[in-house]
Amino acid sequence: MIARKRRPPFEILFPEDAEWDATRRVFNLALDLRPAAIALPRNSSEVVAAVEFARDQGLRVAPQAAGHNADAYGDLADSLLVDLRHLQGVAIDTRAQRVRVEGGVKWEQVIPPLSDHGLAAVHGSSPDVGVAGYSLGGGLGWISRKYGLQASNVTAIDVVTADGQLRRVDHARDPDLFWALRGGNGNYGIVTALEFRVHAVEELYAGALFFEFARAREVLEAWLGLAPGLPDRCTTWCSLFQFPDLPFVPEPVRGRSFAVVLGAFLGDEQQGRELLRPLRGLGPVMDTFAMGPPAVLGELAMDPPVPLPLAHTSALLDSIPIDDLLAVTGPGADSPLVVVELRQLGGAVGRYADAAGACAALPGNYILLALGVPADVASAAAIDRCLRAIDNAVADYALDRRYGNFVGHPTDASAFWDTATWARLRAVKAAYDPDELFRGNHYIPPAT
Ligand SMILES: Cc1cc2nc3c(=O)[nH]c(=O)nc-3n(C[C@H](O)[C@H](O)[C@H](O)COP(=O)(O)OP(=O)(O)OC[C@H]3O[C@@H](n4cnc5c(N)ncnc54)[C@H](O)[C@@H]3O)c2cc1C
Incomplete structure (x- = not known):
């Protein structure tokens, strides 16, 4: 029971407050987050006060930036959700190619101004995602095969730790904590700001080749033949889209299905066309590839721009079982999913960078992400069956x-790391937060 006689020195909401339901809503509308209370600090001093308040009240602390991965938290009844939506500072040093953002900033505030200067961050597929949550979990983007995961591009972090201190951590100051934060999500403290490198993008040839859905097998086979030979400057995905008939979906694809190859090449059009020749030779029904500014990478994936109920599954793969996958999600399978996405990994994504953090690289050649948008109980059940069938197909x-x-669900997070990295993450947790004040969405217990 929270003592409420005195309001703390920051905005806080309780279940009886009028704004409670709107504030606890996150990107995945299927979620029903019920924390003990929600703190809405406006600066780092108020973050410190929120951490001290939670400790005094016997609550744990769950940090949240833009709320795209709250699914994994599970039960929050014992926690103060610290929602950082008011921490919105952005500072861009174009000459040094460095960016500093506060803890609640979304990529959409960073991508366009960087693009205006010919720069790009290692952001992901959706501009609506929070920079903090994405970066603290790894961060796989269109230019990661060239520049690594976003966590490897982070150069300094301001974080409020369990002792109530606001620390600036980097390779020299609290290096173990800096290492653990770059992969260990919210388990170590509340990040009030982070700084990272961005990259000059002089030329970008990007777009999508849309093929009739019936040709999914041919397209997948051609893509799998091509992808392993592409240079690190080129990243492609092959996706099976069944676009819903919803207003935010653009007219030419709304309510229709396609096999799509998406790509981003850091180079000129002539070289890009040459790399994609075998795929274009299959005769796409729509071809959007063109030279463009870095900002086009924010829209390329056609991720949903508005909150929706979502259910998804994912897997890291060395190879793709085409027959088994198409039997579940291909033409004629009557799949209820909106998209089955296969992203190409490799290049710098698979290499351990010097002085990288806890999420330094991802193993495998591909990552699968399959996603459905449940409209009601029956469609939720059908989507769940299909997602489990995909898990079986690729097992x-x-x-x-x-x-x-x-x-996006509570799970044993030790599966995200090798044994040595997991042990080190647990040792850093024991050093900085032995009483487990902070809970990340993916739980890292202290070493015992
Ligand atoms: C549409 C969509 C597209 C996506 N595309 C990609 C992609 O291309 N590549 C990729 O790698 N991922 C992608 N993701 C996954 C995304 O990176 C994760 O869901 C990420 O955790 C979201 O960060 P957030 O800040 O938006 O969410 P949140 O739910 O706010 O944050 C997730 C977790 O990060 C921690 N955290 C967040 N902010 C802080 C903070 N300030 N201090 C301490 N801890 C904090 C907390 O543990 C929190 O639970 C995508 C997700 C969606 C929904």
Whole structure:
């Protein structure tokens, strides 16, 4: 029971407050988050006050930036959700190619101004995602095969730790904590700001080749023949889209299904066309590839721009069982999913960068992400059956590792790391938060 005689020195909401339901809503509308209370600090001093308040009240602390991976938290009844939506500072140093953002900033506030200067961050597929949550979980983006995961591009972090201190951590100051934060999500404290490198993008050839859905097998086979030989400057995905008939879906694809190859090439059009020749030779019904500014990478994936009820599954794979996958989600399978996405990994994504953090690289050649939008109980059940069928279809090919940012349910997070990294993450947790004040969406227990 929270003592409420004195309001704390920051905005706080309780279940009886009028704004409670609107504030606890997150991107996945299927979620029903019920924390003990929600703190809405406006600066780092108020974050410190929120952490102290939670400790005094015997609550745990659950940090949240833009709320795209709250699914993994599970029961929050014992927790103060610290929602950082008011921490919105952004500072861009174009000459040094460095960006500093506060803890609640979304990628949509960073991508366009960087693009205006010919720069791009290692952001992901959706501009609506929070920079903090994405970066603290790894961060796999269109230019990761060239520049690594976003966590490896982070250069400094301001974080409020369990002792109530606001620390600036980097390679020199609290290096173990800096290492653990770059992969260990919200388990170590509340990040009030983070700084990262961004990259000059002089030329970008990007777009999508849309093929009739009936040709999914041909397209997948051609893509799988091509992808392994592409340079690190080029990243492609192959996706099976069944676009819903919803107003936010653009007219040419609304309510229709396609096999789509999406790609981003850091180079000129002539070289890009040459790399994609075998796929274009199959005769797409729509071809959107063109030279463009870095900002086009924010829209390329056609991720949903508005909150929706979502259910998904993912797997890291070395190879793709085409027959088994198409039997569940291909033409004629009557799949209820909106998209089955296969992203190409490799390049810098698979290499351990010097001085990288706890999420330094991802194993495997591909990552699968399958997603449905349940409209009611019956469609939720059908989507769940299909997602489980996908899990079964790829089970023999899936690695025993998972990518935490793509896991949206409570799970044993030790599967995200190798044994040595997991042990080090637990040791850092024991050093900085032995009483487990903080809970990340993916739980890392202290070493005992
Ligand atoms: C439409 C969509 C597209 C996506 N595309 C990609 C992609 O291309 N690549 C990729 O890698 N991932 C992608 N993701 C996954 C996304 O990166 C994760 O869901 C990420 O955790 C979301 O961060 P958030 O800040 O939006 O969410 P939140 O739910 O706010 O944050 C997730 C977790 O991060 C921690 N956290 C967040 N902010 C802080 C903070 N300030 N201090 C301490 N801990 C904090 C907490 O543990 C929190 O539970 C996508 C997700 C969606 C919904």
